[in-house]
Amino acid sequence: MTAMLHIDGLWKTFAGFVATRDVSFDLMAGETHAIIGPNGAGKTTFFNLITGHLRPDKGSVSFEGRDLVDLPPQKIVRLGIARSFQRINIYPRLTVFENVQVALIAHEGQQWNLFRPGRSLHRQGTQELLELVGLAPEALETAGELSYGKQKQLELAIALASQPRLLLLDEPTAGMSPQETGETIASVRDIVKARGLTLLFTEHDMSVVFGIAERISVLHHGEIIASGAPDAVRNDPEVKRVYLGEHAHG
Amino acid sequence: MPSYRQLIASAIVVLLLALLPLAGSRYAIDLTTEVLIYALFALSLNVLIGFTGNISFGHAAYFAIGGYACAILLTTYGWPLALALPAAVVLAGLVAAVVGYFCVRLTQIYFAMLTLAFAMLVWGVAFKWKEVTGGDDGFTGIKMPAMISHHIGYFYFTLITVAAGIAALWVICHSAFGLTLVAIRENSVRAGFIGVDTRHMRWAAFTVAGTFGGLAGALFGMYHRGMYIENAFWTESANVLIMVLLGGIYSFIGPIIGAAVLHLLQTFTNQYTPYWPTVLGLILLVIVMVLPDGLIGLARRVRGRGGRP
Numbered sequence A: 001m002t003a004m005l006h007i008d009g010l011w012k013t014f015a016g017f018v019a020t021r022d023v024s025f026d027l028m029a030g031e032t033h034a035i036i037g038p039n040g041a042g043k044t045t046f047f048n049l050i051t052g053h054l055r056p057d058k059g060s061v062s063f064e065g066r067d068l069v070d071l072p073p074q075k076i077v078r079l080g081i082a083r084s085f086q087r088i089n090i091y092p093r094l095t096v097f098e099n100v101q102v103a104l105i106a107h108e109g110q111q112w113n114l115f116r117p118g119r120s121l122h123r124q125g126t127q128e129l130l131e132l133v134g135l136a137p138e139a140l141e142t143a144g145e146l147s148y149g150k151q152k153q154l155e156l157a158i159a160l161a162s163q164p165r166l167l168l169l170d171e172p173t174a175g176m177s178p179q180e181t182g183e184t185i186a187s188v189r190d191i192v193k194a195r196g197l198t199l200l201f202t203e204h205d206m207s208v209v210f211g212i213a214e215r216i217s218v219l220h221h222g223e224i225i226a227s228g229a230p231d232a233v234r235n236d237p238e239v240k241r242v243y244l245g246e247h248a249h250g
Numbered sequence B: 001m002p003s004y005r006q007l008i009a010s011a012i013v014v015l016l017l018a019l020l021p022l023a024g025s026r027y028a029i030d031l032t033t034e035v036l037i038y039a040l041f042a043l044s045l046n047v048l049i050g051f052t053g054n055i056s057f058g059h060a061a062y063f064a065i066g067g068y069a070c071a072i073l074l075t076t077y078g079w080p081l082a083l084a085l086p087a088a089v090v091l092a093g094l095v096a097a098v099v100g101y102f103c104v105r106l107t108q109i110y111f112a113m114l115t116l117a118f119a120m121l122v123w124g125v126a127f128k129w130k131e132v133t134g135g136d137d138g139f140t141g142i143k144m145p146a147m148i149s150h151h152i153g154y155f156y157f158t159l160i161t162v163a164a165g166i167a168a169l170w171v172i173c174h175s176a177f178g179l180t181l182v183a184i185r186e187n188s189v190r191a192g193f194i195g196v197d198t199r200h201m202r203w204a205a206f207t208v209a210g211t212f213g214g215l216a217g218a219l220f221g222m223y224h225r226g227m228y229i230e231n232a233f234w235t236e237s238a239n240v241l242i243m244v245l246l247g248g249i250y251s252f253i254g255p256i257i258g259a260a261v262l263h264l265l266q267t268f269t270n271q272y273t274p275y276w277p278t279v280l281g282l283i284l285l286v287i288v289m290v291l292p293d294g295l296i297g298l299a300r301r302v303r304g305r306g307g308r309p
């Protein structure tokens, strides 16, 4: 079986600092895969390289056989890869509803329609997505005024609106209350199952990681130092030393 | 679709304006004609500023191109208005498309500076191309079709054209396209990640703005029976920018209010003092210090609502 996402020899440096070091990585269709590692390990950079936010110095990224390296984000989204952001990245002065609605408009390629009233489009689809992530009650609130945890949920809804086959979530529950974390992870799990999504995510909360990941890769100083089934990774001495050890109490 | 309330309110405003010649003096009619033209000009700029989040310092360029082109086609080439006006508008839109192609490669202050640079080029062309534009003597003696050569006829012509222009801009700004522009204004990075080619969209917004700016310019030239290089000068771009800011960039009708208030203030101030630039400075000061979202924002705050677009 060939991988859905195939990454080979990926490098990225920032002014001499190596953030991604010779990373090779295969992701199979349907897999739920976690990328873990300490702060500054290069997890977000890795996502940025996949989604076209950053251009790698070297190496290749291919999705279902297509080379992504020279594509801008908007083209990569259209191939079926959507992401959420670790740092809130929404439209703060639009309503929660409009935040999702505009993603559906873009997904349908209707952003070039100069005549159809934008706010009348995809009302049902938007409503369904908001219900899915638990934001229906806040639909008409200004997105920038939501609590941090709810803005994270909105991140997720916007990413889902692009109807991806591969979903990348960068710390989807960071900053959420334990209750919000539980709800969000439950809905992510349901959505992934219902839509048959392939999921690649980063997360510092180990209960979340070991709760839903089928495979785990560990990044450290920009390198993948271990990759495999959760139990194998958990017991890897190197991983224990650089990362999981410090989470022994967490 | 606009709500019924909005439709009825707009219809009442247009009707009241249409009744103006029955009651008003020539002075009132001329002043209203000017306000209507500036309202369209300011609204066209706000497609870029309020809806797309790109500040242009060179919007007078398209106003001038529309104005000169319509004037020249009517007078030098003897085209009928029904051809000259659309051709002038299309030309302004085409030039905006060419200029915009380069400008949207940049953002923020660099974008603004490039729009200014191109507008100065347009001014230079109007100044240097004397045999066509009249240079610094201006292009005067525009041949007007008989039907609209009287000031009342011209008022009605302007009213209908501006109303149609505003209606078209309303539809565009509230379309799926318009909502996507607002998303780009709010967060252009995220807009890219939902599959929007933000550069293409900004380019289209630039072209729309230039096209309608050209329409306003064409109306302006015919109204004054002439176009002058000052109409392409950067002060003209600054003036319309202030109209937009004064009215409020986050609402559709804000720029209309801004255009009316600023133009009336200017006209009255000029009757009493030669210090309009000073007054303008004070107005700017007030906008920056206390009216960040313009008069519309103020009205919303007074009514106890947020300043959301």
Ligand SMILES: Nc1ncnc2c1ncn2[C@@H]1O[C@H](COP(=O)(O)OP(=O)(O)OP(=O)(O)O)[C@@H](O)[C@H]1O
Pocket: A014, A019, A037, A038, A039, A040, A041, A042, A043, A044, A045, A046, A086
């Ligand atoms: N655009 C950038 N310019 C310069 N340095 C950067 C840039 N982006 C990331 N870095 C650096 O690269 C390293 C990896 O950062 P990255 O954000 O990928 O880490 P991370 O694993 O996501 O960390 P965290 O768990 O804190 O989110 C860090 O040292 C960071 O400072």
Ligand SMILES: [Mg+2]
Pocket: A043, A044, A045, A086, A170
């Ligand atoms: Mg990160």
